[in-house]
Amino acid sequence: MCLAIPGRVISISGVGLERQALVRFGDVERVVNLCLTPEAVTDDYVIVHVGCAIRVLDQEEAQRALSLLHELASMERGHAVS
Amino acid sequence: MRFLEEFRDPVLAEAIVARIAGLVTRPWVLMEVCGGQTHAIIRYGIDQLLPDSVELIHGPGCPVCVTPVACIDEALELARRQDVIFATFADMLRVPGSDTDLLACKAMGGDVRTVYSPLDAVQLARENPGREVVFFAVGFETTAPVNALSVVQAKASSVDNFSLLVSQVRVPPAIEAIAGSLGNRVQAFLAAGHVCAVMGYWEYEAVAARLGVPVVVTGFEPLDVLLGIEAALGQLERGEARVENQYARCVDRDGNREAQNLMKQVFRETGQSWRGLGRLEASGLQLQGRYASYDAREKFALSGVPSRESGECLAGDVLTGRIRPYECPRFGRECTPDSPLGATMVSGEGACAAYYRYRRNAGAHRA
Ligand code: SF4
Numbered sequence: 445m446c447l448a449i450p451g452r453v454i455s456i457s458g459v460g461l462e463r464q465a466l467v468r469f470g471d472v473e474r475v476v477n478l479c480l481t482p483e484a485v486t487d488d489y490v491i492v493h494v495g496c497a498i499r500v501l502d503q504e505e506a507q508r509a510l511s512l513l514h515e516l517a518s519m520e521r522g523h524a525v526s
Numbered sequence: 527m528r529f530l531e532e533f534r535d536p537v538l539a540e541a542i543v544a545r546i547a548g549l550v551t552r553p554w555v556l557m558e559v560c561g562g563q564t565h566a567i568i569r570y571g572i573d574q575l576l577p578d579s580v581e582l583i584h585g586p587g588c589p590v591c592v593t594p595v596a597c598i599d600e601a602l603e604l605a606r607r608q609d610v611i612f613a614t615f616a617d618m619l620r621v622p623g624s625d626t627d628l629l630a631c632k633a634m635g636g637d638v639r640t641v642y643s644p645l646d647a648v649q650l651a652r653e654n655p656g657r658e659v660v661f662f663a664v665g666f667e668t669t670a671p672v673n674a675l676s677v678v679q680a681k682a683s684s685v686d687n688f689s690l691l692v693s694q695v696r697v698p699p700a701i702e703a704i705a706g707s708l709g710n711r712v713q714a715f716l717a718a719g720h721v722c723a724v725m726g727y728w729e730y731e732a733v734a735a736r737l738g739v740p741v742v743v744t745g746f747e748p749l750d751v752l753l754g755i756e757a758a759l760g761q762l763e764r765g766e767a768r769v770e771n772q773y774a775r776c777v778d779r780d781g782n783r784e785a786q787n788l789m790k791q792v793f794r795e796t797g798q799s800w801r802g803l804g805r806l807e808a809s810g811l812q813l814q815g816r817y818a819s820y821d822a823r824e825k826f827a828l829s830g831v832p833s834r835e836s837g838e839c840l841a842g843d844v845l846t847g848r849i850r851p852y853e854c855p856r857f858g859r860e861c862t863p864d865s866p867l868g869a870t871m872v873s874g875e876g877a878c879a880a881y882y883r884y885r886r887n888a889g890a891h892r893a
Binding site: 494498517 | 545
């Protein structure tokens with residue numbers, strides 16, 4: 445139930461309690477409330493839970509984590525060969 | 527989809543699995559707190575990739591599963607009223623109350639509507655000014671700010687025919703209760719990533735220090751879960767007990783201040799009963815101050831008819847890790863997702879449903 449998925453902000457409209465965005469998840473677009481993430485701007489990825497963005501995804505952190513993993517995987521392959 | 531599929535890469539998963547295998551020298555018991563993580567673990571067979579000496583216990587982190595029967599009975603009482611439209615997440619429809627469930631109540635003429643968001647329930651109230659709309663506000667801290675936002679929106683636009691039946695739960699008291707309980711076997715916790723996206727993880731620092739257990743904030747994709755497990759095992763092997771954040775792309779120490787402020791305006795902490803864990807101090811939320819009039823319990827003066835827990839269902843034991851779902855004699859026989867005896871078989875994130883879906887012959891596997 446705490447399912448929350450990342451989607452890309454396509455456009456933003458409205459103000460205050462009704463500030464919302466059109467957010468794209470793969471092939472699907474949905475209107476999402478942005479009250480809890482006033483800092484969100486177009487092209488950000490937001491984490492959406494029950495119709496609301498609860499967080500802006502930190503893309504640099506995501507890339508950093510993935511690069512570390514790719515490094516690890518090539519090291520493991522190195523071990524396997526030697 | 528971006529930022530999902532990358533974290534399901536099987537080659538990278540194998541690399542983490544190899545590193546875990548090289549790390550473990552002794553038996554360890556970990557608990558993943560969140561039902562979403564349980565689902566990922568069983569679906570991707572993550573438990574079966576770990577060394578035999580590492581045991582995962584599935585925690586109580588599914589709001590559908592821990593909502594007590596008394597609260598389902600209150601929902602049913604409201605849903606039966608002629609003047610009420612009862613709005614709920616779909617997961618709650620099949621959860622058994624003392625006598626029946628919301629789906630059966632709907633079939634008998636109750637106006638029960640499924641919504642995707644609490645904000646949709648506010649909209650329902652706007653469209654039906656002659657009726658009372660009650661939203662079943664279940665959830666952990668992930669959902670609490672959105673439930674809070676719904677009453678703030680209702681108040682701001684003078685929608686008075688809207689109220690919440692609140693069954694909100696907070697994770698830290700549950701972790702403390704489990705870690706501090708007699709006969710506890712859990713040595714480290716994977717904390718729920720999306721709860722921490724809202725709340726941050728500073729609260730867990732005291733918990734980890736006081737109880738001497740590692741707490742690793744963990745995401746929901748297979749690589750996230752594996753990295754969380756690796757971090758927890760690393761700490762256990764080195765004799766450490768601190769908070770570590772595996773899910774930095776969504777979580778920082780402070781969390782979402784905006785969301786926390788909204789929660790503080792609308793809710794205050796209160797005692798709450800959990801299926802399996804009993805009543806825990808300050809583990810729930812209650813509407814407060816100028817939002818107290820949006821509390822359905824007050825508005826409709828609910829009777830508090832005594833509730834009966836089914837004696838057949840062992841969900842309490844499943845939720846605290848005393849038994850595995852397939853060790854329940856009803857599992858897959860009288861109890862299936864089509865005719866569930868307990869909440870843990872209803873919810874997609876319930877341990878019983880996860881084992882039924884992905885491990886029908888679970889007894890044959892190491893678990
Ligand atoms: S299998 Fe069914 S009866 Fe047994 S504990 Fe799970 S939900 Fe309850």
